[in-house]
Amino acid sequence: MKDRVVLVTGGAGNLGRAVTRGLLRAGARVAVPFYKTDQPSALDTIRSEFGDRFHSFALDLTTERGAEQAIRQVAEWGGKVESVAHLVGGYAGGTRIAEMPVETWNRMVELNMTSAYLVTRFALPALLEAGGGSFVFVSSRAAFEGRASRSAYAATKAGLVSFARAIADEYGAAGVRANIVVPDTIDTDDNRAANPGADTSRWVKPEDIAEVIVFLASHRSRAINGAAVPVYGGPLPEGRTR
Numbered sequence: 001m002k003d004r005v006v007l008v009t010g011g012a013g014n015l016g017r018a019v020t021r022g023l024l025r026a027g028a029r030v031a032v033p034f035y036k037t038d039q040p041s042a043l044d045t046i047r048s049e050f051g052d053r054f055h056s057f058a059l060d061l062t063t064e065r066g067a068e069q070a071i072r073q074v075a076e077w078g079g080k081v082e083s084v085a086h087l088v089g090g091y092a093g094g095t096r097i098a099e100m101p102v103e104t105w106n107r108m109v110e111l112n113m114t115s116a117y118l119v120t121r122f123a124l125p126a127l128l129e130a131g132g133g134s135f136v137f138v139s140s141r142a143a144f145e146g147r148a149s150r151s152a153y154a155a156t157k158a159g160l161v162s163f164a165r166a167i168a169d170e171y172g173a174a175g176v177r178a179n180i181v182v183p184d185t186i187d188t189d190d191n192r193a194a195n196p197g198a199d200t201s202r203w204v205k206p207e208d209i210a211e212v213i214v215f216l217a218s219h220r221s222r223a224i225n226g227a228a229v230p231v232y233g234g235p236l237p238e239g240r241t242r
Contacts, residue, residue: 010087093150132175204233
């Protein structure tokens with residue numbers, strides 16, 4: 001990963017900070033766009049630790065203009081773009097399909113699918129110019145099971161898997177890879193607060209997911225393309241297999 005130029009979208013979030021730090025520790029140069037709801041101070045520690053190997057700016061990646069400018073800024077800063085870890089996304093649940101407002105559906109599509117499409121659309125020429133590269137997307141176990149009362153979230157996370165595999169099919173021969181990390185519940189303060197009393201021993205740490213993302217973003221995973229990699233955390237309940 002030494003000096004590899006990587007864009008991490010959603011890099012100010014709980015998982016994003018772990019991924020950003022993991023990539024920097026592996027030797028990469030990392031750019032993170034801040035969304036309007038992000039706290040820029042969230043990455044102050046990383047900025048002070050890694051200096052000019054870290055770059056940040058403010059743009060909305062759910063818009064065509066924002067995604068295009070993000071890729072341009074990273075290319076101008078780093079001289080190229082070689083990997084993209086796309087972590088932008090959102091969650092909505094708690095209602096069945098007939099009671100779900102259309103606004104919820106549209107928001108899930110915007111956050112989980114449209115942002116991925118826009119970033120990919122504008123990043124692809126940069127990766128091709130660099131001679132190839134890697135996309136890593138973050139889906140969810142809900143894409144494959146446990147969809148009830150969170151259909152919009154599950155459907156868009158499943159769509160993200162198909163989208164990544166389409167990238168692999170279309171651009172694999174040109175050296176561009178796309179893989180998907182599929183975590184279960186992530187062990188964050190927000191999730192613990194939202195699920196009091198839950199058995200967190202089976203939740204996966206952001207740092208563990210970050211290790212997988214760093215590997216998939218690197219040249220070490222050059223033989224892997226179009227894979228959906230489960231990162232489900234701790235032991236399963238008795239009698240259940242993966």
